[in-house]
Amino acid sequence: MSTLRNSVRLVGRVGNTPETKTFDNGTKVTLSLATSDFYYNDKKEKIETTQWHNIVAWGKTAELIQKYVEKGKEIAVEGKLTYRTYEDKEGVKRSITEIVINEVLFF
Numbered sequence: 001m002s003t004l005r006n007s008v009r010l011v012g013r014v015g016n017t018p019e020t021k022t023f024d025n026g027t028k029v030t031l032s033l034a035t036s037d038f039y040y041n042d043k044k045e046k047i048e049t050t051q052w053h054n055i056v057a058w059g060k061t062a063e064l065i066q067k068y069v070e071k072g073k074e075i076a077v078e079g080k081l082t083y084r085t086y087e088d089k090e091g092v093k094r095s096i097t098e099i100v101i102n103e104v105l106f107f
Contacts, residue, residue, distance in 0.1 A: 008080060012074070026058050056100045077103065
């Protein structure tokens with residue numbers, strides 16, 4: 001059961017070209033992932049909702065994404081949910097929720 005703690009699994013489509021940044025401690029890749037769900041309303045109309053997720057990958061996972069993933073590609077990811085705050089260029093404190101992944105599966 002310990003593998004269930006803070007575990008996130010998503011299947012969706014990549015919303016942007018992955019961005020790569022190199023730091024002293026390794027390579028970081030960021031991208032957005034869209035997941036969609038649907039339901040039928042009272043009028044039997046199909047309603048689709050889309051959620052956007054910020055994805056971060058490091059190391060070998062980042063290298064794989066950098067090499068094989070492009071905008072629109074469907075992928076599955078597994079990782080953990082993280083929250084962080086930062087200060088933007090204007091000095092305003094911002095918060096962000098990200099999924100730091102350790103596994104990616106290509107379709």
